[in-house]
Amino acid sequence: MVEETIARLYAEQEMRCPTHLCIGQEAIPVGVSAHLTATDLVFSGHRSHGHYLAKGGDLRAMVAELYGRETGCARGKGGSQHLVDLACGFMGSAPILASTVSVGVGAAWGARMAGEDRVVVVYFGDAATEEGAFHEAMNFAAVRRLPVVFVCENNLYSVHSPLAIRQPPRPISALGGAHGVAAACGDGNDVEAVHALASGAVARARRGDGPTLLEFATYRLMEHCGPNGDLELGYRSAEEIAAWQARDPVAVYRNRLAADGALDAAAQERAAAETAREIDDAVAFAKASPFPAPDQLARFVYPETGR
Amino acid sequence: MTRQLRYFEALREAQAQILASDPRSYLIGLGAPGPTGIFGTTAGLQQRFGAERVLDMPASENGMTGVALGTALMGRRPIVIHIRVDFAVLAMEPLVNQVAKWHYMYGGKMTAPLTVRMIIGRGWGQGPQHSQSLQAWFAHVPGLKVVMPTTAHDAKGMLIAAVEDDAPVILFEHRWLYNVSGPVPEEMYRVPLDQAATRRRGRDVTLAGTSYMTLECLRAADLLARIGIDADVIDLRTLTPIDVPALTESVGRTGHLVVADTGHVQFGAGAEVCAAVAERAFAALKAPPRRIGLPHVPAPTTPALADLYYPRAREIARAALDSLGSAAALPPEPDDPRRWKDVPDPSFNGPY
């Protein structure tokens, strides 16, 4: 619902930054984060709203960040591609492909150096696994048996380029074995399937048994970047989009809960209304927040805390 | 009148003519054959020239640059495209250590004729990792030629010259130039990779710009003209080499120099231009040369800060007045209905 609201309000041209919505991919961070504690850490890439929110990231601060306001989680300096919320362990997202994968590995190592028990989750897309940095990071995590869960959201495309012209026909999860990293793949549009796979991976990391690569099959329902669909570009078929739309993870799970009698219509309505209120509040907060003052431009290039 | 094309169309035409005339050439980049075709610059080319001449690639900037170099050693003429210079940073190792030096470090036995298109830009929330102007990094490396065409005419002519050049050439394109139009001849032609161009003749002050900042220099010259100051505007066009004779000739007439670059001022292209002019034409300078560019700060995403971050014509004109020791006031800013100046001013669209 957050992403739908952003998509709707984006046309007002007040959120002036590239924004990669995760509609269709929500089940993955939800199923993974269910196993994480407040002290566990998450890193992500350009499509990070879901990762941030599922880890408990502050909604007001995220929306304000998209609106470029002083109250944004990065004080307006980052925008949608640079979310952060240290209070909940969301360490940062950055859009350079695979770049935060090694940073996450380093955070896991650093936590170990500090004697802290933390699991680190790094999210990235299928294209990020084509970067050298991804492989270098996996290798090191395996050598040091670091408590990292690598979560690949394989949505079949890198912008408009299909997987098949970029990678040979083998599962991305097969890269785990090559690096000595445990690996599995599963249905990323089924939150229970995600939950089950993530459970083993997070437990393994916590036990000190080293990293795991999880590959989840999923699909981006919107355009690569921005608030609209993109059928007119012709790089994917209407049938393909419709087939995945029918497997929309939120709808699938809602229906399953309803069928199981775990969620009646009234409860659904209450939850939707409550979420809508929260979103309205966040948007109102963002719009009422001031823009950073001119003297903020040159702040934080270097730390102000002394040498 | 010569036909008018927009900058992105001129690049596309250049590539089409290169692909058609030189069977050794091929074009590769993330999304190059895709439906949006690198801001339209590669649109339709795969359909025309086939999947072996116009290629997508894995998201492997580092490795694929080495791969392109390997093909160049075997006689191909690759054009490698990075939709943002920020992504080309992943290819620094092969570009700086291998491509730049391959000819030299094997005693001239081989050449590495790559052309690498890198896109720079500004504005609209692109922020710290999507809008840098890192041309100075590449210009610092011996062996690479770095060029920055401003006009549609030069975009086409310099891209063709780059592919025909036996040295590796990096061509920087500014996103805010893509829709700017200008006269572009239909035939294949070359624009030399070592010459600046005078865009306006004037007596009082030299304004030298790189890429998009040349347009801001022209705007600044208009502002100055309205208060009786006559600016010479030089489009630098190339960084390695810098056309020093063109600059010293101009400064010899004006005695004043303002350089406007799209990148950071510190250790930037403007510093090199000022130093070169000071070394060779110190006596002609009546005041210290001025530099306009980005502060030593990463690009902020919020428009509230980005609008303060990016210099425009007024800052260039003010620097010119400062150099001239003039207390004159610039004409008032015309009403601009736009709240933020983070998208190209439509009145900039040419022709140039």
Ligand SMILES: Cc1ncc(C[n+]2csc(CCOP(=O)(O)OP(=O)(O)O)c2C)c(N)n1
């Ligand atoms: C190093 C680098 N190269 C290119 C890009 C441009 N880019 C941004 S997102 C993207 C597609 C990434 O695809 P994937 O990793 O599968 O994630 P998805 O967008 O599908 O979620 C590309 C190529 C980038 N951000 N960083």
Ligand SMILES: [Mg+2]
């Ligand atoms: Mg993808």
